[in-house]
Amino acid sequence: MKARRAKVKCTYDNVDISRDIATFLKSFSVREVLGGEADSAEITLEDREELWQGDWLPERGAIMDIGITVSDWEYEGDNRELPFGKFEVDEITNTGPPNEAKIKLISVPNNTDLRGVERTRAWEQANLSRIVQDIAEGASMQHYYDAPDDPIIDRAEQSEETDLAFLQKICKDAGLALKVTNETIVVFDISKYENADPVMAITKGRDNIASFDCRMTIHNIYRACHVKYKNGSKGELIEYTFTDPHRAKGRTLEVNEKVESIDEAEKLAKKKLHEKNLEEVAVSLGMTGDFALLASNTVMLKGFHVYDGKYIIMRSSHEIGSGYTSKIELRRVIDGY
Numbered sequence: 001m002k003a004r005r006a007k008v009k010c011t012y013d014n015v016d017i018s019r020d021i022a023t024f025l026k027s028f029s030v031r032e033v034l035g036g037e038a039d040s041a042e043i044t045l046e047d048r049e050e051l052w053q054g055d056w057l058p059e060r061g062a063i064m065d066i067g068i069t070v071s072d073w074e075y076e077g078d079n080r081e082l083p084f085g086k087f088e089v090d091e092i093t094n095t096g097p098p099n100e101a102k103i104k105l106i107s108v109p110n111n112t113d114l115r116g117v118e119r120t121r122a123w124e125q126a127n128l129s130r131i132v133q134d135i136a137e138g139a140s141m142q143h144y145y146d147a148p149d150d151p152i153i154d155r156a157e158q159s160e161e162t163d164l165a166f167l168q169k170i171c172k173d174a175g176l177a178l179k180v181t182n183e184t185i186v187v188f189d190i191s192k193y194e195n196a197d198p199v200m201a202i203t204k205g206r207d208n209i210a211s212f213d214c215r216m217t218i219h220n221i222y223r224a225c226h227v228k229y230k231n232g233s234k235g236e237l238i239e240y241t242f243t244d245p246h247r248a249k250g251r252t253l254e255v256n257e258k259v260e261s262i263d264e265a266e267k268l269a270k271k272k273l274h275e276k277n278l279e280e281v282a283v284s285l286g287m288t289g290d291f292a293l294l295a296s297n298t299v300m301l302k303g304f305h306v307y308d309g310k311y312i313i314m315r316s317s318h319e320i321g322s323g324y325t326s327k328i329e330l331r332r333v334i335d336g337y
Contacts (some may be wrong), residue, residue: 001243001275002071002072002076003072003167003173004070004071004072005070005071005072005073006068006069006070006320006323006324007020007022007068007069007070007071007072008022008025008028008043008066008067008068008246008290009066009067009068009069009081010043010064010065011064011065011066011085012060012063012064013059013061013063020056021043021140022082023054024045024046024047025040025043025044025045025046025052025320026044026045026046026100026321027043027044027319027320027321028041028042028043028044028069028320028321029041029042029317029318029319029320030066030068030084030317030318030319031315031316031317032084032181032294032295032315032316032317033048033179033295033314033315034177034179034190034193034205034295034296034312034313034314034315034316035148035177035178035179035188035190036168036177036178036179038106038107038108038180038271039084039087039106039107039181040054040090040104040105040106040107041064041084041087041104041105042064042102042103042104042105043102043103043105044100044101044102045099045100045101045102046099047094047096047099047100047101048098048099049204050099052094052101053094053099056133057092057101057122058089058092058103059089059099060089060090060091060092060297061089062088062089063086063087063088063089064086064087064088064089064105064248065083065085065086065087065265066083066085066087066105067082067083067084067259067322068081068082068084068289068291068318068324069081069082070082070280070289070324071131072293074270078126080291081218082291082318084318085106085107085181085182085183085281086107086182086183087105087106087279088105088106088107088108089103089104089105090104090106091103092104095242107180107181107182108180109126110202112137112183113138113140113163114139114141114163114164114180115161115162115163115164116162117163118160118161118192119158119160119161119162119163119166120158120159120160121157122155122156122157122158122212123153123156124154124155125152125153125154126156127150127151127152128145128150128153128154128170128171128174128176128187128190129145129150129187130169131204132167132185132187133145134184135163135166135167135185136184136185138163139163139181139185141183141184141185142183142185142294143184143185143187144182144184144185144186144187144188145187146186146187146188146189146192147176147187147188147189147192148189148192149174149189149267153170154258156170164180166244167185167187171187173257175189175190175214175268175274176187176188176190176270176277177190185267189276190274190312191274193296193297193298193312194298194310194312194333194334195309196297196298197296197298197308197321198297198298198299198300199290199298199299200290200299200300201300201301201302202285202299202300202301202302203242203289203302203303204301204302204303204304205269205303206303207287208287208288209285209286209287210286210287210288210325211284212283212285212286212287212304213283213284213285214281214282214283214284214304214307215281215282216280216281216282217279217280217282217284218280219237220276220279221250221251221276221279221280222244222251222253222273222276222277223243223244223247223249223250223251223252223255223260224241224243224244224250224251224252224273225241225242225252225255225269225272225273225276226239226240226241226252226253226254226255226269227239227240227241227256227257227259227265227266227268227269227272228254228255228256229256229257229258229259229265231260238259238260238261238262238264238265239264239265239267240262240269240325241269241332241336242266242269242270242273242328244273244336244337245275245336246335246336249258253272253273253276255268255269255272263322270329270337273337274337275333277332277334278331278334279329279331280332281307281309281331281332282329282330282331282332283301283307283311283329283332284327284329284330285324285327285328286323286325286326286327286329287325287327287328288323288324288326289318289319289320289323289324289325289326293313293316293318293326294313294316295313295315295316295329296313297310297312297313298310298311298312298313298333299313299328299330301330307332309332310332310333311330311331311332311333312330312331312333313328313329313330314329314330314331315328315329316328316329
């Protein structure tokens with residue numbers, strides 16, 4: 001059988017420079033997240049001839065399209081590509097001896113309206129999806145709203161903050177996640193991805209696990225969530241408490257946010273409790289490189305005793321150096337809400 005291989009694929013200003021990079025490559029990593037922050041990448045190059053300090057030095061703000069290709073990976077003829085999309089050159093460092101160049105990239109360009117301009121403006125009686133659309137169009141980006149609920153916001157006020165910071169705030173308030181990737185703004189409900197079928201089972205003692213780190217916490221973990229809101233104009237008090245059916249004891253999270261009905265209060269209580277308790281059980285794994293280990297996918301853990309169960313990948317890193325490895329940060333999927 002042929003030896004398995006993994007390589008970096010990279011285009012710079014629409015020119016394929018994969019072979020040029022391969023000659024000098026010391027390490028390559030891409031870090032992608034489920035939401036809340038930008039994806040990032042880092043390329044470290046041997047620079048004995050000082051090429052990356054001269055004519056080969058990439059311009060800050062230049063765009064690279066990066067990915068990983070594998071050949072004969074799982075079996076002979078298993079040739080695939082994992083594209084990560086477009087990244088902007090964010091930082092370049094040259095160090096020595098020995099001479100080395102490090103290129104850091106980010107998925108949200110700094111020179112766009114989304115991250116580079118602070119604004120003050122407001123929306124009145126606007127759906128969240130409408131605000132996302134307005135901001136995406138203003139930044140000349142695509143948008144994708146992937147959530148069952150589209151709340152109407154009475155007044156959304158952006159005050160001397162970037163579009164990205166503002167979007168992150170209003171999405172979090174709505175119990176939704178935000179991701180900017182490949183020139184697209186994506187707003188989504190994490191629970192949709194939690195409910196998806198696992199892409200694989202990872203069994204301790206059988207699969208190629210290089211390292212593991214499992215953690216449980218009781219800090220900021222709650223048994224119930226109590227939503228209470230009094231409508232000033234109507235004088236109506238709306239209250240709802242949702243209790244996790246799997247917890248016998250624990251604290252109650254108090255939430256005072258606008259709701260129009262008991263149904264809205266129930267949805268809000270479940271979302272807020274889910275948001276808090278998602279951090280209760282966390283596992284980090286280092287494994288042989290696998291294209292399926294991507295943020296938003298779910299996996300089943302087996303052979304980890306009390307940590308067995310279904311998990312969602314919150315962050316993943318794909319790295320090429322002496323070989324191809326994947327590192328993932330997992331949170332246990334919450335059952336029932």
